Amino acid sequence: MPRLSASRREALTFYLCISPWLAGLLLFVLGPMLVSLGISFTRWDLLSPPIFVGLRNYERMLGDPLFWQALKVTATYTLLYVPTELVGGLALALLMNQRIPGIVVFRTIFYLPSVISGVAFVVVWMWIFHPEAGLLNVALAQIGVAGPRWLTDPHTALSALWMMSLWGLGRAAVIYLAGLKGVPKELHEAAIIDGANPWQVFRYVTIPLITPTIFFNLVLSMIATFQTFTSAFVATNGGPLDSTLFFVLYLYRQAFERFSMGYAAALAWVLLLIILALTLLVVRFADRWVYYEGTRR
Amino acid sequence: MRRYGVVGRALALALLFVVAALFLVPLLWMISSSLKPDYEIFAVPPQLIPNPPRWANYSEALTFLPFGRYTLNTLVISAVTIVGHLLSCTVVAYAFARLRAPGRDALFLVVLATMMLPYPVTMVPLYILFRALGWINTFLPLTVPAFFGSPLYIFLLRQFFLTLPTDLEDAARIDGANTAQIIWHVILPLSRPALATVAIFTFQASWNDFLAPLIYLQNPQNYTVTLGLQFFRTSYTTNWGYLMAAALITMLPVVIVFLLAQRLFIEGIAMTGGKG
Numbered sequence: 001m002p003r004l005s006a007s008r009r010e011a012l013t014f015y016l017c018i019s020p021w022l023a024g025l026l027l028f029v030l031g032p033m034l035v036s037l038g039i040s041f042t043r044w045d046l047l048s049p050p051i052f053v054g055l056r057n058y059e060r061m062l063g064d065p066l067f068w069q070a071l072k073v074t075a076t077y078t079l080l081y082v083p084t085e086l087v088g089g090l091a092l093a094l095l096m097n098q099r100i101p102g103i104v105v106f107r108t109i110f111y112l113p114s115v116i117s118g119v120a121f122v123v124v125w126m127w128i129f130h131p132e133a134g135l136l137n138v139a140l141a142q143i144g145v146a147g148p149r150w151l152t153d154p155h156t157a158l159s160a161l162w163m164m165s166l167w168g169l170g171r172a173a174v175i176y177l178a179g180l181k182g183v184p185k186e187l188h189e190a191a192i193i194d195g196a197n198p199w200q201v202f203r204y205v206t207i208p209l210i211t212p213t214i215f216f217n218l219v220l221s222m223i224a225t226f227q228t229f230t231s232a233f234v235a236t237n238g239g240p241l242d243s244t245l246f247f248v249l250y251l252y253r254q255a256f257e258r259f260s261m262g263y264a265a266a267l268a269w270v271l272l273l274i275i276l277a278l279t280l281l282v283v284r285f286a287d288r289w290v291y292y293e294g295t296r297r
Numbered sequence: 298m299r300r301y302g303v304v305g306r307a308l309a310l311a312l313l314f315v316v317a318a319l320f321l322v323p324l325l326w327m328i329s330s331s332l333k334p335d336y337e338i339f340a341v342p343p344q345l346i347p348n349p350p351r352w353a354n355y356s357e358a359l360t361f362l363p364f365g366r367y368t369l370n371t372l373v374i375s376a377v378t379i380v381g382h383l384l385s386c387t388v389v390a391y392a393f394a395r396l397r398a399p400g401r402d403a404l405f406l407v408v409l410a411t412m413m414l415p416y417p418v419t420m421v422p423l424y425i426l427f428r429a430l431g432w433i434n435t436f437l438p439l440t441v442p443a444f445f446g447s448p449l450y451i452f453l454l455r456q457f458f459l460t461l462p463t464d465l466e467d468a469a470r471i472d473g474a475n476t477a478q479i480i481w482h483v484i485l486p487l488s489r490p491a492l493a494t495v496a497i498f499t500f501q502a503s504w505n506d507f508l509a510p511l512i513y514l515q516n517p518q519n520y521t522v523t524l525g526l527q528f529f530r531t532s533y534t535t536n537w538g539y540l541m542a543a544a545l546i547t548m549l550p551v552v553i554v555f556l557l558a559q560r561l562f563i564e565g566i567a568m569t570g571g572k573g
Contacts, residue, residue, distance in 0.1 A: 010396050013476050017392035018404065020385045024445025029411055032422035039422065046428070095313045098306075108559060109317045112324070115555040115562070118505035119523040120548040123530060124327045127537050133339040135326045141341075167323060171566065178567030198305065219413075227415045230507045234527060248417045248508075255421050256512060265421045272418045279413070 033272075040266035045259045057266035067267070069242050070250040073158065077246070078225040080162045085221045086214060089172030096173060097180050107177075110170035117168060122234040125164040126151065129235075151236050154243035161231050161244060172217050179213030180206070211290045219282055226275050247271055331355070331541035338538050351538070355546065358529075358539040364546065366518070367525035374439050374521065375503040381443030382450055382499045383492060389446045390454035391480050395466070405455075412448035416508065424512055438513045439506070443499075450495045453568060457491035458484065494565035497558050504551050522547040 015022075040057055044050035061067045096107055113121065128135045129150035137147030150160040183206055191201045207214075229248040232238055238245040238253075251271065255264035325345075330338060332350040359365075392398075393405050427438040465483050474482065485492070510521045520528065526547050533539060555562055 007397065011398035014392045014396035014398035014401060017388045017396065017476065020444065021389040021408070021446035021451060022404075024385075024442065025407065025411065028423065028442050028445060029414065029419060032419045032426060035425070036419065036422040039425070046425070092316065095309065095316060098309055098313065100310065104559075106313060106317050107563065108556070109320050111559075111563065112552065112555065113320065115501060115551050116505070116548040118507055118548075119526045119530075120544040123526065123540060123544045124323050126530075127330060127541060128323055128326060130537070133341065133343065133537075135322070135343070138341060138343055167320070170320075174563055174566045223413055223415060227417055229417070233507075233511075234530070251417055251420070252508070252512075255424070261421060261425065268418050268421055271415065275415060 036265040036268055039262055040269055042262045044261040046261060047259075050262065053262065057263045058270075060263065061266065061270065066242065066245065066250060070245050070247045073243070073245050074226060074228070074247040077158060077162065077228065078222060080158075081165055081225050082218065082221050084162070084166065085169065085172050086217060088166065088169050089217060090176050090210075090214070092169055092173035093176030093180055096177050107174070111174055112170070113167040114171040114174075118230060119234055121167070122164070122231050125160075125167070126235050129160055129164075152240055154239075154241040157236050157240060157243045161228075161235065164231060164235070172221065175217055175220075176210065176213055179210040183209045208291045212292060215282075215286055215290045219279060222278055222282070223275055226271065226278075327541050327545060330537055331545050333538050335536065335538060354538045354542040358542040359546070361533065361539070362525055362529050362543075364522070364525060364543065367520050367522045368550075370436070370519060371504060371521040371523075374436050375500050377436070377440040378443040378503045379496050379499045381440060381445075382447055382495055385444050385446040386450040386454055386495060387485070387488075387492070388480060390451045391458055391476075391484060393451065394455045394458035395463075396476075408448045408451055412452060414448075420508075420512065427513065433513060434516050434519060435513075436519070439503070439509055447499075450498070453495065453565065454488070454491055456568060457488060461487055490561060490564075493558065494561045494568075497554055497561060498565060500554060501551050 039050065041052060041054060042050035043053050043056075092110055096103065096110065129137075131137055131147070131149040131152070134147075134150075136150070140147040148156045150156050187205050187209070188201055191205050196204070227248055228246045229252065232244045232246045232249045233252070236244040238249050247267075248271070251264055251267045254260045254267060329343075329345055329347060331354055332347040332352065333344070333354075334347075334351045337344060337347060393401065393408070423438070427433060430437075432438050432441075461484070465487075466479050469479050469483050505523060506521070507523045507527070510524050511527075514520055514524060517528070526543055529543050530540060
């Protein structure tokens with residue numbers, strides 16, 4: 001009997017301890033999400049009471065060219081950014097994994113831009129992209145290339161935001177570096193003794209062992225690109241010609257500039273479903289290429 | 298390995314230097330521009346080292362807008378958020394790491410799932426909630442949720458607590474200590490690095506946050522540094538020298554914290570990233 005009460009008391013303590021999180025989950029996550037589902041079936045400008053409109057907000061999306069534009073911009077950017085983060089981040093991590101004195105300094109340099117993400121980060125790059133006096137076009141002029149107008153040209157604005165984001169590659173690289181440090185040295189040595197060249201060691205020993213890290217970075221960067229907001233809001237404000245109208249920026253405009261709460265809530269739900277579907281898709285195919293030690297073979 | 302060794306290593310090293318230079322260039326360009334007078338900033342080709350450096354850019358940029366006020370606002374928000382995260386996440390994470398209860402593992406999966414939940418998804422209903430509470434134009438929407446824990450830091454601290462030996466806790470329990478005393482007297486002293494990581498990550502996130510302050514803080518008196526910088530940018534579009542000076546000042550606190558606590562930063566990122 002005392003044993004039972006002890007384990008009961010432990011369970012009670014557990015629930016008492018997690019009660020802040022549980023309350024937060026209900027108040028700030030699950031509750032709002034349910035409410036937002038309800039709002040998405042209404043027309044509501046916050047001033048007058050909400051009017052129930054059924055599925056009309058979702059129907060409106062189908063015929064809304066800006067919705068499709070936002071989706072296209074976000075998907076394009078994801079396709080552009082995610083592979084570069086996966087490959088570039090890994091390359092950077094490999095450079096950082098060299099055993100030389102003072103390598104920590106390089107780690108600092110590569111990670112520093114990731115710390116200042118936000119408005120300041122974007123502002124620096126707006127000045128670099130300045131068509132006449134910006135560093136990039138001045139450098140291009142040195143080699144005889146007339147640089148484009150970057151952020152104010154609809155053909156280059158999205159690519160410019162992509163280039164800008166490369167400055168933050170250090171974050172992914174640090175995660176990769178942790179993965180690389182976890183690869184046992186004996187495996188490398190064994191492969192070398194068997195006559196493998198450095199490329200083969202990398203391709204057939206290192207890569208398979210860090211697939212969990214690659215997988216994690218893939219999911220993380222996909223979710224992050226679907227939430228892109230600050231760079232588009234500050235650098236281009238979605239322009240020119242809606243060429244950088246990211247999904248969350250469109251959502252923000254509907255909610256806080258036009259006060260179409262119903263439509264914005266519907267957009268938020270579609271965003272959640274897209275991210276959920278993408279994540280599940282990636283997870284679904286993960287067991288084809290992600291190697292977990294001890295769980296398979 | 299020896300055959301490829303020397304040339305390969307030299308190439309990798311050279312590449313390391315080139316890439317590091319590329320990463321530094323934007324920062325150097327920013328510093329250089331922040332010290333240039335108006336007429337020099339558009340000079341082609343640009344002067345890398347401004348001669349003479351115009352330090353007044355800094356003092357003048359700061360007088361256009363009350364950046365001191367913005368800094369204070371941001372510090373208050375960050376400090377309260379840090380306290381909130383440390384209090385709530387420690388207790389919740391301890392429970393998930395050490396206490397046995399039915400439903401614990403299922404609830405922990407919920408923690409992991411919400412860790413990935415994008416902020417924009419709940420942005421609209423949260424705004425409506427905080428508006429109903431009369432919290433618009435206050436710091437409350439930015440700080441109060443911190444006292445209800447954050448999935449990422451709950452996860453991070455739980456992983457850390459799992460690495461601690463249980464002997465001390467068992468001894469304390471035998472001596473009659475309750476859970477609160479164990480957390481306070483046994484766990485916390487052993488967890489300083491992990492708690493510091495949570496604190497600096499929270500600081501960085503609050504300091505750089507843009508979307509939430511943009512939604513909730515409409516009165517310029519309440520602006521955070523990122524809002525102030527954005528406002529500065531839209532008001533003085535052509536004065537790049539001032540803008541670079543202002544941007545540098547707003548990012549300085551985070552950069553300093555990073556340089557001082559680098560190891561914690563990197564290990565924290567690796568920890569949350571490597572084990573996902």
